[in-house]
Amino acid sequence: MQNFRGTFINKNRDAWVEINLSNLEHNILAIKKFLKENCPQEPDLFAVVKADGYGHGSLMCAPILNACGVNYYGVASIDEGIELREHKVTQPILVLGASPLWAMENAIKYDIAVSVFNDEHIEMANQLHERLNKKLKVHIKIDTGMNRIGISKDDAKKFIQKILNSKSIELKGIFTHFADVENENLFKKQIQEFQEIVEPYKNYDIKIHCLNSPGMFLYPEFSYDMVRMGIIMWGLTPYSKENEKMPKVKPVMGLKARITNIHTLKKDDGISYGHTYIAKQDLKVATIPIGYADGIARSLSGKITAILNGKEIKQIGRITMDQIMFDVTNIDCSVGDIVVLLGEENKNDTIDTWAKKLDTINYELTCRLKMRLPRIYVR
Numbered sequence: 001m002q003n004f005r006g007t008f009i010n011k012n013r014d015a016w017v018e019i020n021l022s023n024l025e026h027n028i029l030a031i032k033k034f035l036k037e038n039c040p041q042e043p044d045l046f047a048v049v050k051a052d053g054y055g056h057g058s059l060m061c062a063p064i065l066n067a068c069g070v071n072y073y074g075v076a077s078i079d080e081g082i083e084l085r086e087h088k089v090t091q092p093i094l095v096l097g098a099s100p101l102w103a104m105e106n107a108i109k110y111d112i113a114v115s116v117f118n119d120e121h122i123e124m125a126n127q128l129h130e131r132l133n134k135k136l137k138v139h140i141k142i143d144t145g146m147n148r149i150g151i152s153k154d155d156a157k158k159f160i161q162k163i164l165n166s167k168s169i170e171l172k173g174i175f176t177h178f179a180d181v182e183n184e185n186l187f188k189k190q191i192q193e194f195q196e197i198v199e200p201y202k203n204y205d206i207k208i209h210c211l212n213s214p215g216m217f218l219y220p221e222f223s224y225d226m227v228r229m230g231i232i233m234w235g236l237t238p239y240s241k242e243n244e245k246m247p248k249v250k251p252v253m254g255l256k257a258r259i260t261n262i263h264t265l266k267k268d269d270g271i272s273y274g275h276t277y278i279a280k281q282d283l284k285v286a287t288i289p290i291g292y293a294d295g296i297a298r299s300l301s302g303k304i305t306a307i308l309n310g311k312e313i314k315q316i317g318r319i320t321m322d323q324i325m326f327d328v329t330n331i332d333c334s335v336g337d338i339v340v341l342l343g344e345e346n347k348n349d350t351i352d353t354w355a356k357k358l359d360t361i362n363y364e365l366t367c368r369l370k371m372r373l374p375r376i377y378v379r
Contacts, residue, residue, distance in 0.1 A: 272317030
């Protein structure tokens, strides 16, 4: 097994995030197989790598994505797109969010498409074309009910025609985003509105896309020209309930640390801030150098487990800024041994179970775990 380290990280720590590139490859190939077997026609693969690949490291993962046949990349800002371009990503890139008008010149310079949904975008494209003699590449964002950004359904057809008539704009796609695909009534309302809007343009040389990670497995018949792989690509569930249609994917992200201290906690003694945990008997305690400043929520205190030398251990006391303690009584271990907080070895605790304990979503947690932790890439 080869190890790869990122080039922009602090390596002098005994705690790290481990990114399994083999699992990433497995996931993409499983998704491709499902799409080939279930879609009216095999759609292009659009990899959503915003927020540094949901905390997984977009630059280090890009070669795997390229090799697996990813056709498009999605980012949250022009800056994220520029970073990909500067690291030799040549596939089309779309900024999924709203881009500031003053930054659109750089979108042209770096061949990045932006989402457009108002007349100010058209006016800026006209100004840039007059000055640079280059067209702005765009995807039109339709708001079908997410109510975040996008042109309304009532104004959509008129706006699309304006874009098609513009000599300053190159239309590359039309898309929307669903608020909740597990809510069948809401999904049907949104997809019906989208279908009515895009139907006249299905034979145009543009990419029509609407399905994200949860949508592609529930409604593959609406795959159109492209599907957007997000959280599923990283091996995490996009659903609140189990979905049997979803292919088996493997978590790409692990979280590990080495023991820095082992000591005895006497019966009736407390541990960590506030002594929220009191020992009922003498315990052997191991400390690892990771904490809430690294993205492990303090509210997980006393609620998580880890794996040490093949055995499950329980976290005790409050999680602190930089350190966490575990009960390792009756386990043969030494300073320097590896504790697996997240990873394939730990079947009981995953990013998904952490998210449920925190009443949040797995997306948030993978993004949190990037604050100051080194990343080690294995394949």
